[in-house]
Amino acid sequence: MESAGEQTTPDSDRGCIVETEAHTGKRLENTLAKKLKALTGQVLPTLKRGDLARYFPSSDERIIEYDIDSLVYEARSPFQKIQIMHSKTLGNMLILDELQNIAESDLIYTETLMGRGIENYEGKEICILGGGDGALLYELLKEKPKHVVMLEIDELVMQACNKYLNSICGDVLEKRKTDQYEIVVGDCVEYMKKFIAEGRKFDYVFGDLTDIPISGAPIGECWDFIRTILEHSFMLLKPDGKYLTHGNGTTCLESLELFEEQLRLLKPKVKFTTSKAFVPSFMEEWLFYQVTFA
Structure with missing residues (x-):
């Protein structure tokens, strides 16, 4: 930057x-x-x-x-x-x-993030935070959810991916609203606050935003943002809902532990599992989190 x-x-x-x-x-x-x-x-x-x-x-x-x-x-x-x-x-x-x-090589990233073959999205209500490349939305729609809302701040990212990465996003970025999904362009935190005020609830919330920062302590703007996203996400989830997100490379042990500490501090309490996948364009193994109410 x-x-x-x-x-x-x-x-x-x-x-x-x-x-x-x-x-x-x-x-x-x-x-x-x-x-x-x-x-x-x-x-x-x-x-x-x-x-x-x-x-x-x-x-x-x-x-x-x-x-x-x-x-x-x-x-x-x-x-x-x-x-x-x-x-x-x-x-x-x-x-x-x-x-x-x-x-274009990274279908494994999206499939691991969404737990394909493990999670059942049919008839479910889903919120994607970020996801401007459209890949997650594209793959989720194949699972026949009830409705998906995607909150993405950068219109230009979506335009670029729609034109040059449509092998991973299909035509989902062509429109901003259909019967199956809605793409809202704006600050996801502000829209999460709006949904919370309206009492809106989701079966799944995906955090497809910033990576876990590489740092020695959970302080600074990025960590504040991550905590805000976590707190608001669990306010949007149904009691049996699930928060799914990517973490970081599996070699980043200190940062991953710091993130897990933030999960343990959440109230009400949550529990989590993890999964791993080698992501071709990252050229390394990546860790993914699945978080539910305890």
Whole structure:
């Protein structure tokens, strides 16, 4: 993300030496190589430079090289930078603020999140928080629910995915309201408050929003947001309802434990189970949570 209030100085104040992107990249590469060699005795492989971004972080902040061969789409919405890149092995990939989100290869992500073959969605009322790529909505509608409402803040993400990722979302992002579902464009927290005030209840609430932060303590804006989502979600659930969400990579043990601590602090009390899946575009195993009232 961009830093707010960052100040820069004119080139003349730096002795008229202007560092190019190539210089910056090479300097970073050399620094990483030296640190890696000092820690492990290994030398960092040569980073491939070019017009396309090919390196993205894993959940535990390792650098992964992707076989990206083209930039399909790029725009900046009021909320985030949106890119769709094409990978030779993974297909089109949605990248938000330089982080990989979902690719055409990632049906396993959606199926594990929804517990396909385990959960019964037929005739159920469902709320999706986020889910702007449309994949979860598309797969849920195959299970014949009574109705699904999806709360997504970024219209531009949906437009991009509808055009370039329709292999995972079908045509569900073509319309904002049908007999089977409604897509509400706006802040999900505000609409959750509205639903709570109306006494609206759901059989399932999906948290398809931000990842669990990598941090040493559950403090800061992201953790506050996660707590708000959890508290409001359980106010929307029926007594036998279930909250389903993704967590983080299974190697992020500290962050996952912090999230589970937040679950244990919820009132009324809840209980949870987890499931795992290797997500192709993440190139790692991911953890998913299934949470119910205790």
